[in-house]
Amino acid sequence: MTEPHRRPMARIHIESRECSPELLERLTGATYFPERLLGPALVGTVGRAGGHLMYVTAPSMIDVTEQVDYYLGLLGGGVRATGAESMRRMRGLVTITPIDDDSTRWLSTKVLDPVNPQAAEVRRRLRDFTALHRAAGSDVRLSYFEPSEPLENLARELGIPGNQPAAAHIPLGTKHSSREIFAAAGVPVPRGTGVCYDLHTLAEAIARLAADGVRELVLKLDSSAFGGGLGNALLTLDPHIAAPDGEGTAERVVRALPGAALMDPKLSWHEYVTLMKETGVIAEEMIAGEPLLSPSFQGRLTEHGTVRAVSTHDQVLAGNAQSYQGCAFPADAAYRSQLVAHGLRVGEVLRERGLGRGGFGVDFLATRAGAGWRLLGCEINLRETATKHPFTMAAALLGTAPTDDGRFVVDGTEYVYEASDVLMDPRYKGLRPSQLIAAVTGSPIGYDPVRRTGVVLHMMSAVTEYGKFGAVSIARDRAEASSLMAELRDRVAQLAPLG
Structure with a gap:
């Protein structure tokens, strides 16, 4: 048998973001997060390696054909430049598998739903895809975004390896645990406290920091379920909080705590305290x-x-x-x-x-x-991070890995990039991914595989409902990358009235 890295490649992607379900409800466009790695998967697995790809989404992608063709055409400079026969061959390697569920439940929950017949059909397709390509001698693997017991069990059922740390x-x-x-x-880490589960214990721990001169603090819910800083709160202590006037510093801190600025604007202080009792909270010195x-x-x-x-x-x-x-x-x-x-x-x-x-x-x-x-x-x-999709996209397009000192260098030329997940404006609502694609493909800012620079779009389906999408601008220096991103915003702003 040939070595695994020499075997044909077949990949299943179920890029489920499994933070707090309540948090997902408050993150704009979170239902479309699983689409972020679609472009890198198409360019890397199909375009570069000639492998087969099954990509699961929920809800269904908007303008799915246009999006797939856009990514498959990037290495060849667009659909027309790639050639009709080559494009048909690559399309035949791609299976987009949607579930019509626009709830904020985890994608893994949607796929493994025991009562939804569409989910059952998706699982059948996963089994068939795995069996077909395993029988053909392919290296079949399951890609997912973070440790997930449900997806671990699915990988075990399919008999294929996953790519994340064990959920245990x-x-x-x-x-x-990070501090430990x-x-x-x-x-080194900022000065901070241990885990506290009630206000009095937290106040006493903060009082000890205050006695050491700490006045600006970050409170952090001690859970991996709160991403994007939305489990944090900022607390500023009065300069006289530790004044020796007969009242204990901890009592002053208890009174000051409800004034903490919550990073999740939809959480009340009462709700934050309830979560603290469940997960615990730490306090750290705010570094200025x-x-x-x-x-x-x-x-x-x-x-x-x-x-x-x-x-x-x-x-x-x-x-x-x-x-x-x-x-x-x-x-x-x-x-x-x-x-x-x-x-x-x-x-x-x-x-x-x-x-x-x-x-x-x-x-x-x-x-x-x-x-x-x-x-x-x-x-x-303990998962992939929001930097993964721009990095894997740039690496796949450039056809290289970073040097020992962490740079992208191709034929003696260094390449850098800038990425954003929040190209967002209420005026973008109603636009379609196909319009975004048309605005950049073949334009001076679209990705050019000869020059190896330009803008690449991602998470486009979110633009229609939420007025939000993302992009990575690959360039030869930071100034050029920033200029490309600025021109992208200008081009989309011109489309906005059509939305």
Whole structure:
């Protein structure tokens, strides 16, 4: 038998985002999150490797044929340039498998629904796809976004490997566990507390930080179910909170806590306290600095027991510095090597704690320290992160992997990119993916496979209902990447009145 990496490739994608269901209801366009990795899967599995792809979505994609053709045409400069016969061949390798369910339930829940006949049909197709390609000698695998017991069980039933850490290790991705792992890896962290499950214990822990001069804090629900910073709250303590006037500091903190600014605007303080009793909460010193950056490291634990660096990014956060909106690749060279070293050490600790395989991400805060930079561990994501889809898209289009120092270099030319998941405006509502595709394909900003630069769209179905989509702009320097993204916004703004 040939080696696994030499065998034909067949991939099933069920990219279920399995954070709090209540949180998914509040994240704009979250029902379309599973589409984010469609483009990279089509370009990488089908366009580059000539493999078969089954991609499951729910709800159904809008303008599905146009979207598939758009991605399949990227390597050849568009559908026409690719050629009719080549396009027909590639289309035959793709199976888009939809479920007509626009609820905010997890995609895995929709696929495994025991009473929905459409879900039962999808599961039959998954079994048939697996059996057909296994019989043909293909390397068949299941790709999903994060550790998931339901999808682990499905992979086991299908008899194929998944690509994520075992769901039993999900607790390693909590905020408190992240701090413990950082400590074991020798990575510094902001001053903070242990896990607290009631207001009085939290207030006492914060009082000890206040006595040490901490006045600005971030409260974090201790759960991996709250992504995008929406489990956080910002607390500012009065300068006189620890004044020795007979009243205890903890009592002052208890009175101050309801004034914390919740990052999820649809949560009340009472609801936050209820969640705290269920999951626990930690408090950390709010790090200030100018500039204050948020670099991130993405790594993978391989099936051979090693830890591998995958990529680095500088994250783009919302104005509250808590919520992810996009990223730039690679992270700044001034601290990139330090970032990789910290990330690899975290990966080694995860491996020592039993993590066998799969992706993980490590977020940091970067502040100036004299002439250099100081990195502080922020949190560990025991899953793929929001940087995966732009990274895998850029790698597939460029046909390369990062260099040892974390750059994309092709034929002596370096390439960078900027990505956003929140190209959003109420005026975009009503537009269709086909309009977005037409606006960039063949235009000066569309991806050019000869020059290897341009804009690539993702998560397009969300634009019709929510006025939101994403894109990655691949360029030869940061200025060009930013310029491409700005022109994309201008072009879509011109379409908006038609929506």
